[in-house]
Structures are given as structure tokens and as C-alpha cells.
Amino acid sequence: MMYLAKPSLWRIVKAQYAFKLKAHIGVFASLVAVNLLGIALSLSFSSQFGISMGQIWLSMRSISNEAVLWVTVLWAFVVAVLLTTKDYSDLDFTFVSNCISHNLSNAVLLITWSIAAGTFAALGAVLLRLVAFFVFPDDAIVAQNVFLAPLELVVGAAVSSMYMLLAGCIGYLGGKLMQAGSLLALLTPLFALAFAMLGGGGEDVLRGVQSITGFIMHETSLLLFVAKSLGTAGLIFGLAFLLSHDTEVKRQ
């Protein structure tokens, strides 16, 4: 007679994580495309202004890697929503899984993708400089912010990763809400916000939103910033986890 297996949650989560990481290689590949897209956007939306100095016309073009960052943040959000869609979420339940292992492996997956996306975004800033050098061959390059110090790169990657993780967790929560069929629950806060803004309290609401984003974005200590972002991300993910804990596997 066959003995009954006693699965360890940790082993199952590890197996699911490895399986999904391998299966969703397309997600990683899309990250490359998004990285290149961000660089292209940064180059084409560079701001430019001119000054005349006597008979000489000076033009100064500013290139910022913000487009790279925000396009990647959007990517993290979309990917997280995608992760909650049926085809992606049923994948775990083809083999051994329960909600806990499913959500845990998704969390590790999101963290991995966020770190990769953050690193890509930070290094994308360097690639952007390199590409700009060749795209604008007639321009002189102001020798400021050209070389990013290793510390700057590491901090940039860490901060970007946190942005990605936050965007990913928000996307995951939104996706789980939608999967749970509570589109209403998703829209209610948005509507409430919109009504509050229309109803005259616009500035107060804006200030409220800013104080929430400012709580994380305007942190000046790296350690505190990481702690705050991780805490917020964990909170959002925990909510998504609680929401989806009783979800049935439809597989239809």
C-alpha cells in the first residue's frame, strides 16, 4: 500500500517558485523590451532649451532616466495583475498546491521580478548614457552625472526595486480583487476619491494622497525607506492574501 506523503510547505513553495520562474520566462523577456522602450522614450522626450550668447546659439538638451523608471513601474504593475489571471494562477493547482503556497510562491516571484526590474532600471540609466552618446554625435556632453558611482547605482537599484515591489503588490491586490469578482470593491475607493475631489475638498484629498506617497517617497534614509516600502508592500500583499485565501480553483 502506498504511504501518504507529508509535504513540507517550504519545499512546495520552492518547487512552485522555480517552476513559475522558468515557465514565465516571457515576463523576463518583456522586461528587456520595456527597458529598451524606456531608454527610447527617455531619448525622445528629452527637454531642450537654447540661449544665445552673442552670435552663438547654445542649445542644452537634458536627458533623464525617469521614463525608464516609470515604464518599468508600469510593467511591474501589469505583470502582477497578469499573475492573478486565471491561466497564471491555475498553473500552481495543476500539481500540488494550496492557497498559502500559491500566494507565498507568488510573493517570492514578485520580489524576484522587482529586484530584477529595479536593477534593470538602474543599469538602464547607464545604458541610456551610453546610447545617448551615439544618438547625439554632435553634442558635447556636460561632465556631470555621466558616470554613476557604484554607490549611486546600488542605491538606485535598491530604491527602484522598492518602487517595483510596491507597484507589483498594488497590481496583485487589484488583480485578486478583480478575480474575486469585487470590481465594486476595486472601484469604490477610486469613486470615493473622485467624488471627494469634485465636492470641493480637492486640495485636502490631494494633500492626503501626497502625505501617503510622501511617507515613502520623501524618506531620506535608505534603511528607513526600505523598511517603510517593505512594510507597505507586505501590508498590501497580506490584504490580497486574505482576500484570496478562500478562492476556489475553477480550472474551466
Place this chain on the structure above:
Amino acid sequence: MIVLWLLGLAWFGLTVYAVGKLGVSVTRQHLQWLLIGHLITLLVSPFALHLLPTERFAPIVDAATLSDARVANRELLQSALRGRPSSVTGVHRTREWRFPMSGLALTVIGAVPQLPVVIEHKTGRDGIVEVALYRTPSIQDMVDISRQIPLPVELSFSVNALTVVQPVARGAHFLRFSPDAPAQALLLALEPQGVLPSVSLRGAQVLYIRIPANVEIKDPDPSLLFVDREGP
């Protein structure tokens, strides 16, 4: 720039067309190579950046250099008139010419705006006219743009006549990078990095001509200046 975009679009279209037409299926291996390739590119780019030719960089000046440049700008002509154009810090001799001459009369033709011409008699009688262009740095928003706007002055010398040709006005294009956006907020706290003051300093320049002691300037133009040896 537009050409580049069109090229990119064409490349993208061709790729899509090829994939669709030939039915090339994108396998995991392809994606893996794409990923590895891009990652290597990203990791190599910080090092590749250091291999770029440095001639294209316009250096940032510090406050001391700026104030030096301001002083030099103000005092270049005075010190040139005293016969010591390079005695002020921040003044660069950018070009030099040497023309051998015969005879004892030199004609200097061509008055260029904002380019004073100072003439000094040498002590020797070697029959050589030495010309040098002195200038102080041009600074825009703390960026030393002297190299990019060299104000070309062309000299031609024939039969004891020195002609100064008006520089052709041209533009200079600069590219500047904003600091790494996400790291900015945090690193600003680590090492305060103020916004560069908006300064616009146009470099002054002087064409300094040394002629042999026995040579005289024929029909001197009123704009020509002569070194006052008797000065303090």
C-alpha cells in the same frame, strides 16, 4: 533622431513580418539568450562609459575657477595693454601664428567686434611677426563651454598685410544628464548637491601681435591698441 526612430520602426516591422512569415516560433532558448544578452550589455555599460572619448566632455567648473574667470575676463585687456596678457590666472593662449616678414611696414586689416587687437614692439629685429590669441573661459551654468565655442579667428598674411577674418557664428549643442532619478532623493541627503547657479559668462579674447622693433604699422586703424610700456 527621426531617422533613427524610422530605422527602429522598420527593424521592428521586419522582425514581426519575418516571425509571422517564416513561422519562426520563439522558444525559451531564444528568450533566454535575449535576456542574457541584455543583462551582459547592462553590466558592461558602466565600464564602456569610461572608454568614451573625453574630448566630447564639457567640464564643470567650481566656484574658484568661476571667480578667476570673472577676474580674467575683466582684466585680460588691461594686462594685455601692459604687455603681459597671460599674467592673469584663467587666461589661455589658444592659438599662435608666426609669420616672417620683409620690409618695415605692416598693415593690419579687419576690425572684428569684441576682439581687441593689441600690438607690441619686440626688442629684437628678427623679422618675424608673432600673433597669439588669448581668451578667458566661457561659462554657462557652471559648464566650461570654451572648447565648444572656439570663436575661430582666421589670419592670412601676404605681402606685409595681416588680415583678421571675422569668425563665423555657429551654434554649440550640449547634452546633460539629470541625476539618477530614484537615487536622487536619498543621495541628496547623503551629500548635499545644490542646483548649479545660472551663470552666463562670455569669455573675453585678445589678439596679441608682436612685431619686430624696427617695424611700423602702416595707416593704423583707430581700433588697434598699442602696449603702453610705461604703465605701472
Place this chain on the structure above:
Amino acid sequence: MKAIECIGLNKVYGENVAVDSLSLVVEHNKMTGIIGPNGAGKTTLLKLIAGFLKATAGEMRVFGEAPFNNLRVSANAIFIDDRMVFPSSLCLDDICRMAARVYANWDHKLARGLLDYFALNPKLCHAHLSRGQKSTVNAILGLAAHCPLTIFDEPTLGMDVGVRRDFYRALLKDYMQHPRSILFSSHMLLEVEDILEDIVLLKDGYKVLHLPLPQLTEYAVGLAGNSDALCALTENREVLHTRQISSCFSYVVIKNDLKRGDLQQAQLSGVDITAVPAADLCVYLTEQRKGGIDDVFSQTKSVANR
């Protein structure tokens, strides 16, 4: 040991009652067929057992534990149907390797052997397979996982007749070597009759019967003969099925509880008593339609004549 035990199980989707106060006990190491017409609640019951769905009411135990959201049950059960989700970027070999990581009893040699036998290249991608090939791969996964509870929900959809026969044979052989609880759902009993031990017959979400196959063949008898004689015989008896063969000749299926007297009476009135094939019996027991398909045509005819 009991593999599955459920008491008063209910599953409701909105208005639709998919499983209706169902109680069932399946002993461990049995090959049980879940039989029923379309919409009888077979798939819902199997998904409840696999822990995919949460029961609306009632109690369900798989190896003594509630299966919903239960990792231990999940690790000891595999659910095979034609809607299994696989990533399109992975090949069969990758999928097998994943199964090997999570299933303690995974038989890699068996999996490779079966893939080889059915001419399925392990480097192939699941998304590129035909419907029948997909079903074959899924069935192979179900066999090789050697799960204490193996659930096949209509596993042969799209398979060729030959492949289907091979699969039944493989299932039986593997079951002999590695006895385990196997649930096998099908709407056609005829094909799987030979390999099943027990049968659970479902209709409209409730359990009609749960019997070992030999008992099922003795469950009912068919009577063929003069309609009047049959009427007399079946009086006060539940008629499971009746079919008018000619104007005065009928075929009736009743529960096999005829006494000796009844048998004599039948013989005297020229009624033939025959055994009812299990497959036919299942159809009769779960018939929802009144009369036969012929009645639809005779009715329309009479309307037209009027």
C-alpha cells in the same frame, strides 16, 4: 482505511444545485467509477474531493482531512482532466521534472516509458500538442504520479480508440502493481466496465447507487413479453425502464427482487427474463426523459395528423 468520506455534501452555484446532499464512502485502494449523464455533478464532486472547490454545506474527508485548501491532501492527490493548465514555454520533460519535485511517489521511468510508447517527444511543448495528445500526456502524468488518490475526470476525451484501449490497459497494470484509490469519471460505462471495481452512479447531483460492479449486474432484470402479462408482473413494482417493442410486445426493466412465485408466473405467461448489462442499467437509472426518443417523433406526428 477510508479514502473518501462525505456526509450530506452540497455544492450550489447560484441557482444551480450541482451536488445535492450526497453521502459517500470510498474505501482505500479501490478503482471506482463515477458514472452519470452530462450535468450529473461528476466533475463538481471530483473537484470537491480534490480540494479545488469548497462545499456549500456538508462534510468531506479525504484521508481523514478536509480537502479544500489542504496541502496534505493536494500532495496525495492528482486531478487529471482536459483543462489542466501548463505553461506554453515548457516542454514535457520540464513538466515531468516539476511533477517529480512535488509528488513523492513519482515514477520517472514509467513516465518516460509511456511518453516514448505513445511517440511523444519529451522536448515537445504542451501547447503544441493536439487535443488527443494533450489528453494522453495528462493521463500519463496521472499514472506516473502514483498518487494515493488519483482522479481522472473524463481522461480519454479526444483520444483515438487504440490509444484509449492502451491507456485502460496501462491503468489496470499500474493499478495492480501499485494499488491506490483511483476515481474515474465517465459518462459511458461500457468502455471502462472491465477495469472498474465499484461504481458510483450520479444523477442531478445526488447519488443513485454505489455498488461493486458484480452486484450492479444483478441489480435489475429485463422482462420481455406480452404487454398485459408484463403489466400484471410489474404491478406495485418500480419500473426502471419500459420500451414498447410492438403493439402488444414490450420490454421492461425492474429491480431484481422477483420471488420464486413471480418467476413461475413469468415463465407461464411467456415472459423472457434477461440480465441487464451494467452500462444499459446506468442509462435507465439516470434517464431524465419521459418515455423514449421515439415518443418525440410519434407526438409530433399525432399533432400533425390532428
